[in-house]
Amino acid sequence: xxxxxxxxxxxxxxxxxxxxxxxxxxxxxxxxxxxxxxxxxxxxxxxxxxxxxxxxxxxxxxxxxxxxxxxxxxxxxxxxxxxxxxxxxxxxxxxxxxxxxxxxxxxxxxxxxxxxxxxxxxxxxxxxxxxxxxxxxxxxxxxxxxxxxxxxxxxxxxxxxxxxxxxxxxxxxxxxxxxxxxxxxxxxxxxxxxxxxxxxxxxxxxxxxxxxxxxxxxxxxxxxxxxxxxxxxxxxxxxxxxxxxxxxxxxxxxxxxxxxxxxxxxxxxxxxxxxxxxxxxxxxxxxxxxxxxxxxxxxxxxxxxxxxxxxxxxxxxxxxxxxxxxxxxxxxxxxxxxxxxxxxxxxxxxxxxxxxxxxxxxx
Amino acid sequence: xxxxxxxxxxxxxxxxxxxxxxxxxxxxxxxxxxxxxxxxxxxxxxxxxxxxxxxxxxxxxxxxxxxxxxxxxxxxxxxxxxxxxxxxxxxxxxxxxxxxxxxxxxxxxxxxxxxxxxxxxxxxxxxxxxxxxxxxxxxxxxxxxxxxxxxxxxxxxxxxxxxxxxxxxxxxxxxxxxxxxxxxxxxxxxxxxxxxxxxxxxxxxxxxxxxxxxxxxxxxxxxxxxxxxxxxxxxxxxxxxx
Amino acid sequence: xxxxxxxxxxxxxxxxxxxxxxxxxxxxxxxxxxxxxxxxxxxxxxxxxxxxxxxxxxxxxxxxxxxxxxxxxxxxxxxxxxxxxxxxxxxxxxxxxxxxxxxxxxxxxxxxxxxxxxxxxxxxxxxxxxxxxxxxxxxxxxxxxxxxxxxxxxxxxxxxxxxxxxxxxxxxxxxxxxxxxxxxxxxxxxxxxxxxxxxxxxxxxxxxxxxxxxxxxxxxxxxxxxxxxxxxxxxxxxxxxxxxxxxxxxxxxxxxxxxxxxxxxxxxxxxxxxxxxxxxxxxxxxxxxxxxxxxxxxxxxxxxxxxxxxxxxxxxxxxxxxxxxxxxxxxxxxxxxxxxxxxxx
Ligand SMILES: Cc1cc2nc3c(=O)[nH]c(=O)nc-3n(C[C@H](O)[C@H](O)[C@H](O)COP(=O)(O)OP(=O)(O)OC[C@H]3O[C@@H](n4cnc5c(N)ncnc54)[C@H](O)[C@@H]3O)c2cc1C
Numbered sequence: 011x012x013x014x015x016x017x018x019x020x021x022x023x024x025x026x027x028x029x030x031x032x033x034x035x036x037x038x039x040x041x042x043x044x045x046x047x048x049x050x051x052x053x054x055x056x057x058x059x060x061x062x063x064x065x066x067x068x069x070x071x072x073x074x075x076x077x078x079x080x081x082x083x084x085x086x087x088x089x090x091x092x093x094x095x096x097x098x099x100x101x102x103x104x105x106x107x108x109x110x111x112x113x114x115x116x117x118x119x120x121x122x123x124x125x126x127x128x129x130x131x132x133x134x135x136x137x138x139x140x141x142x143x144x145x146x147x148x149x150x151x152x153x154x155x156x157x158x159x160x161x162x163x164x165x166x167x168x169x170x171x172x173x174x175x176x177x178x179x180x181x182x183x184x185x186x187x188x189x190x191x192x193x194x195x196x197x198x199x200x201x202x203x204x205x206x207x208x209x210x211x212x213x214x215x216x217x218x219x220x221x222x223x224x225x226x227x228x229x230x231x232x233x234x235x236x237x238x239x240x241x242x243x244x245x246x247x248x249x250x251x252x253x254x255x256x257x258x259x260x261x262x263x264x265x266x267x268x269x270x271x272x273x274x275x276x277x278x279x280x281x282x283x284x285x286x287x288x289x290x291x292x293x294x295x296x297x298x299x300x301x302x303x304x305x306x307x308x309x310x311x312x313x314x315x316x317x318x319x320x321x322x323x324x325x326x327x328x329x330x331x332x333x334x335x336x337x338x339x340x341x342x343x344x345x346x347x348x349x350x351x352x353x354x355x356x357x358x359x360x361x362x363x364x365x366x367x368x369x370x371x372x373x
Numbered sequence: 374x375x376x377x378x379x380x381x382x383x384x385x386x387x388x389x390x391x392x393x394x395x396x397x398x399x400x401x402x403x404x405x406x407x408x409x410x411x412x413x414x415x416x417x418x419x420x421x422x423x424x425x426x427x428x429x430x431x432x433x434x435x436x437x438x439x440x441x442x443x444x445x446x447x448x449x450x451x452x453x454x455x456x457x458x459x460x461x462x463x464x465x466x467x468x469x470x471x472x473x474x475x476x477x478x479x480x481x482x483x484x485x486x487x488x489x490x491x492x493x494x495x496x497x498x499x500x501x502x503x504x505x506x507x508x509x510x511x512x513x514x515x516x517x518x519x520x521x522x523x524x525x526x527x528x529x530x531x532x533x534x535x536x537x538x539x540x541x542x543x544x545x546x547x548x549x550x551x552x553x554x555x556x557x558x559x560x561x562x563x564x565x566x567x568x569x570x571x572x573x574x575x576x577x578x579x580x581x582x583x584x585x586x587x588x589x590x591x592x593x594x595x596x597x598x599x600x601x602x603x604x605x606x607x608x609x610x611x612x613x614x615x
Numbered sequence: 616x617x618x619x620x621x622x623x624x625x626x627x628x629x630x631x632x633x634x635x636x637x638x639x640x641x642x643x644x645x646x647x648x649x650x651x652x653x654x655x656x657x658x659x660x661x662x663x664x665x666x667x668x669x670x671x672x673x674x675x676x677x678x679x680x681x682x683x684x685x686x687x688x689x690x691x692x693x694x695x696x697x698x699x700x701x702x703x704x705x706x707x708x709x710x711x712x713x714x715x716x717x718x719x720x721x722x723x724x725x726x727x728x729x730x731x732x733x734x735x736x737x738x739x740x741x742x743x744x745x746x747x748x749x750x751x752x753x754x755x756x757x758x759x760x761x762x763x764x765x766x767x768x769x770x771x772x773x774x775x776x777x778x779x780x781x782x783x784x785x786x787x788x789x790x791x792x793x794x795x796x797x798x799x800x801x802x803x804x805x806x807x808x809x810x811x812x813x814x815x816x817x818x819x820x821x822x823x824x825x826x827x828x829x830x831x832x833x834x835x836x837x838x839x840x841x842x843x844x845x846x847x848x849x850x851x852x853x854x855x856x857x858x859x860x861x862x863x864x865x866x867x868x869x870x871x872x873x874x875x876x877x878x879x880x881x882x883x884x885x886x887x888x889x890x891x892x893x894x895x896x897x898x899x900x901x902x903x904x905x906x907x908x909x910x911x912x913x914x915x916x917x918x919x920x921x922x923x924x925x926x927x928x929x930x931x932x933x934x935x936x937x938x939x940x941x942x943x944x945x946x947x948x949x950x951x952x953x954x955x956x957x958x959x960x
Contacts, residue, residue, distance in 0.1 A: 086405040087398050338398045555618025561813035563686040564624030565661035585626040586684075592620050606661035607813055608786055613618045 019047065022054040027152060028313040055314075059154035063318055064294060064325075065144045069287065072329075076286045077106045080333045087337035113279030121184070121272055128181035133273065133280040136174035140287035143167040147294045148221045150304025150317015160221035164295055165209055168250065171288060172198040175259070178281065179269030190268035194252065194259035196344055200351025201249035201256075204359045208242040211362035212299045215239075215369060225303025232300040235369065239362030240300045245355050247292040247332065249347065251285050254336035258344050293328035297321060301328070408522070408531050413490075415533065416516040421542045424472045425489040427463065429506035433482035434460055435573040437598040440474030440483065449474055452503060463506065465491070466499035479598035481546030488512055488540050509541060552597035552612040554590055561609045562588065568601035568610060577601055626685045630694075636685040637665075637674050640694060645672055648881035649693045653796075655803030656687035658778040659811070667776070670831040670880075689810045692802035698885070699802070700948050702937060703892025707912040707921070710903030710935040714928070715759075718768035719853065720900040721908030724822055725768045726930055727896060728793050729759050731920045737819050739784055740793035742767045743775040749846045750832060751775035755784060770824075772852055773832040774880075778803055781818070791819030797826040798891035799882070805893045820916050823891020825899025825909070827854070827872075827883075827943055834878040844868055855900065884954040889944045896921070902939045909935050 029036070036053075040046040051057060059065055078093060082101060085092030093102030120126055143164040145154035157163060172194060179191025213219045215236055216227050233240040249256045260268035270281045297303060301324045304317030312319065342350065382390070410417050419425070436459040441449040448467035451459040461474070461483075475483040491510045493499050501510075519538040523530050554577070556562060564586040569577045576595045580587045592615070602610045630639030637656075644650045650672055657665040657672070664680045665672060665687065674681060688694055713726035728740040740756040744767045751771045754761070762768065777796050781804070784792045794804055801823040807814040830838075836846055844861050851862040854872055861868045891897045895914030902909035912918050924930050 083402060087401045089401070089406045089408045091407065091409045091411075334398060334402070338394050553620075555620055556622050557618050558812055559619055559622030559624070561811045562622065562624050563659060563661050563684045563811075564626060565682040565684040565686070567661060567682065581626075582623075586624045588622055588624065590620045606663075606782075607811070609813070611618060 019050060022050050025055045026050070027053045027055055027058050027315070029315055030313050031311040055152055056154045059149065059152045060145055063152065064147055064149040064321070065154065066141065068322070069140070069144065069290060072290055073283045073286050074106050074110075075103075076289065076329065076333070077109075078103055079330065080336070081105070083330065083334055084337040087334065110279055113276050113282075116275035116278075118275035118277050119272075123183045124272060125181045125183055128177065129272075130277070132174055132178035132181055133277045136171070136178070136280070136284055137287075139167045139170040139174065140284070140291065143291050144294070146221060147291070147298055148225060148303060149321040150225075150319075151222070151314050152318055153222060156220070156222060158218070158220045161209060161213055161219040161224065161295075161299070164221075164291070165206055168288070168291055168295070169202055169206070171250075171284070175269050175284070178273075182269065182272040184272050186266035186271045187269050189265060190259045190261075190271065193261070193265075193344055194269055197249060197252055197256060197258050197347060197351075200348045201246045201355070204242055204351060204355040205246035205250060207356070208239045208246060208359040208362050209295070209299060211236060211239040211359065211366040212243075214363065215366040217370070221298055221303070225298060225305055228302035228305060231302040231305075236362055236365050238358055238365055240296075242355050242358035242362055243296060243300065244331075245350070246359070247296060248335055249351060249355075250292060251288045251332060253285055253289070253332070255339035255342055256347050257341055258347055261341065289329050289332050290325070293325045293332060294321075296328050297324040406528070406530070408529060410520040410531070413515045415518050415520050416514075416538055418519040418521050418534075418538050419487045419489075421487075421544055423485070423487045423489070423542075424470045425485060425487045425540075426465070426491060426510050427472075427475060427506060428484045428486060428509050429461065429503060430482045430484065431460055431503065431507065433480045434458075435480055435482075435596075435598055435600070436460065437479060437573075437600045438603065439477045439479060439599060442603070443473045443477045445469065445471060445473060454503065460503040461506075462500060462502050464500045465493075466496050476547050476549070478546070479596050484542075485544060486541050487538070551615040552599075553592050553595040553615050554597065554599070554601050554610050555592075555613050556588070556590075556609055557611045558607075558609040559588075561607050563607055564588070565606060567604050567606065571600045571604045573598065573600065624684075627688050629685075630688070635677055635681050635683050636688050637677050637681055637683075640688050640691060641673075644691055644693045644696075649696055649885055651693055651799035651882035651886060652774045652880070653692065653799040653803040654776055654778040655690045655692060655807060657776070658781045658803070659686045659690050659807065661686065667774075670833065686810075690803065690806045692799065692806045693882070696885075698887040698951065699798075699892045700887040700889070701892065701944060702890055702911075702940065703897075703913065705897075705911045705913045706918055707910075708902075708935045708937050709910050709912070709921075710907040710933040711910050711924075711930045712907045712933070713930045716762065716768060718908070719770045719851075721903075721906060721930075722768060723908035723910055723930065724795055724824070724898050725762065726924060727822060727898070727910075727917070727920050728756065728795065728820070729762075730924050730927075730929060731793055731820050731916075732756070732758065734920065734923050735790060736916065736920065737793040738788055738790040740795065740820075741777050741780055741784055742795060743771055743777060745771050747847055749773070749836070749849060749852075753777050753780045755780070755787075769851060770853065772830050772854070773835055774829055781807075781814075785814060785817045788817055791817050793820035793822065794818060795822045795824065797824050797829055798888040798893075799826075799886060801891045801894045802888070820920070821893075821895045821914075822917075823894030823897040825890055825897060825901060825940075825943075826886075827889065827947060828875075828879055829883060830875070830878055831880060835875075838875065838878055842868055842870060853900075855905075881954075884950055887948045887951045889947045890940065899940075901943060902937060903933060903935050907933050909940075 039049050052061065061067060082092040093105035096102050096108050097104050120129055146157060146160040146164050175194050176191055179187045179194065212232055216224050218224060252259055270278060273281055304321040306320035309316040438451055438459065440461050441451050446467045446469045448464045449461045452462050454460050472485060475485055486509050488510055491512055514537065516537060518533050518535045521532045521534065523532055566579045566586065569579050574594055574596060576591045578589045578591070597612055599612055602612055629636060630643055640656065652667070652672060654672065661682055661684060662680050664677060665674045668675060711723050712721035713723055716722040716725040716729070718725050731737050732740060738757065742754045742756045744752050744754045744764065746752060749771060751773050753776055754767060756767065777794060777800055781794065794800065801821055804818055804821050808818060839846065839861065844863065848863040848865065849861055850864060853860045857872050858869050859872050859875060890911060896917035897911040897913065899909045912921055
């Protein structure tokens, strides 16, 4: 019994997140029974990746912060002020906390015609495609599951998202939700192939799809190696998040509110954050494929955390770029979006594959 | 029919435009302009002709009903006062602040203010009685500065100036086409002399003579209030340009 | 239109010195039983004070409200009464039945009025409708869809306040007004037009109805109730060939008109005008076959309307026989002499 525990702890100790700065403190803490064990468990790289970063905790933190950043940024660009009244000293940062409290205490209405079990399940289930891909994205050297097919798996998971949204639109069983759902499906057709093909171009370029290997290979970041792929991937991600220039399923101003019109309360809150989750994951993927993942000038004392910080910073940058689009472009019509998806972006992504092939052959 | 066609840009022009848009966004994100006025801490400076709440001067009112008559929202009702005359009351729940009443008042008894933010406890209280209209409505002011919007070239800018904006304005009554009452169809006049009775300034006079009634309008003194025109049962009186 | 700052209103002589004009009217017309209850005085009264009290025209609060302008005396057709009688002048005597509307007889009154509205000659016509208890009510007719209530056409043998509405109609109208009424109403309108240009220009079409007599509402109803006729059940009232015919939901009651003599208003017994000689067009039932209205065209405006109806084929025209009217014309003149002789006695 104790043998197995001992073996497990040794296993975990062999693969700890190394932080030279904190080593003295950590060493003391490890000595304390139970707390030490717990610490070892948390700092075990795979678990750290899943639970802390880039996994659950980071996601949660970002979800709290991202809408605020979005509102504030867009307001600035548009000469407004943005959230202000809640904690005015800090520019209303906790606005979303207030919002989520409201969502939490609002009544969840399940209308009579809804397909009840599915109606309740889908918002919760949609966290699966949000959390799973995070297991395969490395923050520097920290990764939950190492796999030679990491990049493909993440893409596959991301393209699962619309399925859940279609699901909840269907479960709402209301014509307004249906309209939004169908539009969601259309947009999905528009970006999916371009997204996959441009990522494919990068995989061809690197010759591997192991995330750790990919980030290790980018002495020169991918965006310089293949800018065409980067552009195609960026536009496709913007469409994939179905946010403002491509906010076609929701289209508040014209439609009733997309696939989730019938949702209220905390279930609506869950759905509300889906698009931010997508932004996070796609930005992570973009960072991995084009911006060299966690690579950057290494800060010795922070050890593994240095790569993590670089990764988060780059991801944040990509996220802000994706979010700021909202302030720059008005919404495209459905047909325009499809045309953009199939015409320029798809062309760009195929060209990107050609560019990759050429580079591979030449270098 | 003219069809609107999308401009035919080349790829290069498209790219240029996108870059321009992104550049503008980045510029604004870094050094943003702002056009938001943080009312109530500051207050927008309104022009003197702003159409806000009204004040009323009963000494000038001639009870001509002109305001009540013209009010497109039916917000003005005339109420009989203790002196037997009729004065306007305004239901601000209905009022659309068009200031037609003010423009139509022949005697300048209604005056504008720049006050636009009055709170009421319930709908009934929005019916403002004559007595309450003599003084400007009471409001709580938190503003320490006022804001002006200035347009220079293409852009709109916000200018903040310290100090309180004076909300009571002293405008001369609106100028209007001068009109006087006159009779358009003397033969149809019944000679009832109601016009003489309603005229506030004693402009219409009648004298009973041997074979009938002689009616005279003193055009010099007629203010064109239209009271007689409204009361004339045969509608033979009309306001004409002086 | 320019304006005048000084003008003169002609006032009639006061019939009673030091009293109101209306007192004079009351003494000379109302109290002497000459009043036909046409309400022309109520139409012109600037303070709108004249009304019907106990089946009599009166101005109850005249001491306070009367402006003493004398307009009521100027317009009263029975003040300085010159009885009219006979067929009067006419341009055409014919009989017709409307194809579009049903009415008392041939529905021609309704047809003429609607046609005039369609032609744009007038924009409103004053019609007498009724409530379910047969109380007469005056309506402003603008277009034929208003006729769907079904009670606007057809004869009500009770005095209606048509002229009380006339001033309102005249002040509201854009094109002109049409009026339907009994001969006394027609005379009142003509007197108004003579005295006041306002009415001269705006009342464009005056349709007179043949009339031997009319009744006060309360008296007629209590009479009918004595006969076992409930007003609620009544569908149509008619006087033909000396008989009063009341058609009800569940049958018909007929009786001799002579019986109604006991409630004959005195104003009617001094009236000799059967055919409404002063109208633009007179319409009645005598003088044509059943189902047809007799139409006596007298004025230019009416002639135009009839031409329009002919052109559009809205009515079917038949033969009218002026001879048939003679009896009733003579009857009314005779009644007048009997009455005036009675009074002298
Ligand atoms: C009181 C009275 C007595 C009549 N006596 C005779 C008579 O003795 N002999 C004869 O041949 N014809 C008489 N008539 C006319 C006759 O009854 C029809 O009204 C006439 O033939 C028109 O019929 P119509 O179908 O063409 O009219 P419709 O199309 O039916 O229209 C009838 C019109 O008469 C109007 N009207 C109804 N009642 C009154 C009223 N009380 N006062 C004013 N207007 C009213 C209605 O508003 C309607 O416009 C009398 C009418 C009335 C009102």
